[in-house]
Amino acid sequence: MKADSGNVLTGSHYLDGNYATAEGAIAAGCKFFAGYPITPSTEIAERVSRRFPLIGGIFVQMEDELASMAAVLGASWGGTKSMTCTSGPGFSLMMENFGLGIMLETPCVLVNVQRGGPSTGLPTLPGQADMMQARWGSHGDYEVIALAPDSPQESFELAIHAFNLSEKYRMPVLIMTDECVGHMTERVVIPSAEEIDLAERRYTDKKPGEAWPFEETDDLIPPMLPVGEGHKFHVTGLTHDYRGYPIINAEAQEENVRRLVEKVRVHVDEIIWLEEEGVEGAEVVVIAYGITSRVVQPAITNARAEGIKVGQIKMVTVWPFPEKRIRELARQVKALVMVEMNYGQVYLEMNRCAAGQCETYLVGHAGGTVHNPDNIYNTIKEAVK
């Protein structure tokens, strides 16, 4: 399916990351946005509220982030592509119904424009310290998909990609951007509608009375049931069987949760998106995501000028973690360096997968500004010593 030309602002624009995210979502066909103002994410809501009336979308400013996430799920079950955006404190509140979205297998997109935390932290300055909350923030066991754009252009593109993944895997998808990308203004080229591929929602082809909301399928992704068509289906946040009926025992729990986890794990090769450069033959590989993947560039250039073989991996998807690739690399390189605006979150996964096969380094700090490339450079030097 192609994007609707009525929604797509084809052309070359000068946009910040937040506006670009909004345009990406609109191009993806998002027609419902429920949100609550929070710095530094609010421009997404502002742009959407300005753009929606003439393209048949509805923006609702909710009473809080708990309600925002709940309304997004309700609208998605109503058949409308839906999203919300927030930052740290609101992300904490949204974790409640994000979990319901995982359990009800509800396609939607949640954008976190990360700022410094904990608590109110640094409302106007960047951070990347919600990455583990993105992974584990709602209670219980589940897998997530999280994307990290590094620019306004990528914010536009990943917003579309996030909607497509959410429909394909029937689950909420996270965009974990940050204040820096959100407020950075750059050229954004929006292609024509015909150049934008959209994933359609997969509905059951069975008749009412014959279909269930969580039927077993080969790909572990059950087709959805549409509301209002006579299926009279039931879904619940309780542990349930394929019929959507609550079953409170260990066997049902195993079956339900295992599939939620497996439906992502069996598809990791399709989901994971890494951009590698100069990794072949490298002694050191620098891994980063979001804005940080741009900040590492001068450090890599300087190190290469001195003859050090440095590779770079930009993680476009952070979750699911590229476990297989990191294990492979750990056997080939001297050291892996994770650069992120926190004191070691995605680093923990990298270190786990390296499993002692190579040295691992974290270049981290508490947020508020991007890294000083000198610190990254110094770590690269130390790693090849």
Added chain:
Amino acid sequence: MSVETKNQARDEHPIEHLLRMDRIPHIWCSTCGLGTTVRALAEALEQLEIDLNKVALVSGIGCTGRVAGYLKLDSFHTTHGRPIPFALGLHIARPDMKVIVFSGDGDLISIGGNHLIHTARRNVDITVICVNNFIYAMTGGQVGPTTPITAKSKTTPYGNYEPPFNVPWLAASSGATYVARWTALHVRRMTTAFKEAITKKGFSFVEVISPCSTLYARLNKLGTGLNLMKFYHDNSEIRHGADLGAVSIDYQSKITVGKFVDIERPTYLDNLNECHKKMFGDKYKPYGGGNGND
């Protein structure tokens, strides 16, 4: 439904065709007020003769939260306190459908209180049925936002000292266009109220005073659920249009019931459409159409 099928259904059980019979028996205690309340809603839906494919039910968490699992409608059992915002999203995505929230006092008045007042303020065209049993029953009988002063619960073992919410007053002052209260034994009047609430254009709210046999009745030594159901009914006073400031409920006091509010006010989508029409003129295509009656 044809008369013949209807009769056949009545031979089996009057509302069997509206229940998920594969989920019966339900989990509720005997003499709980939820039985008559669910029955009244089923009866109301049937009497309205609306297309049941176009009715969705949303519940939160708690004993009443389980209603979504038993009525044979598109039904959503959501998180604690959040059925109203979930319903808001569903209603906006499908304004042609009737969206009914069916949940308890703890869910809607305490943890979900903020959503209740704001959704009433916006006058979102949904119906909220709040079953008030004065206690958190699913978790074993703790004090709630509606527990009358002096009533005992597991967390007010010496009696409750917090003033409860006057629920109809809260809903009305927040902007609800229809507010009624009945007890679980006012089956006929409750059914009428449900019908009126469902057809009402705007945010409609019905409180049902319901006995909790296992916890509230037992902890307060009030006899069986049936005794309590009859007590609520017999101690109620029908006063339509009553001054809502005066309808709060004290421990085992008189209960003022009736239809308190029935007014017209533009809905959320009416206001949104009007604003955008004014701004954009013919370029704007009104969103959603009617209130689900078309």
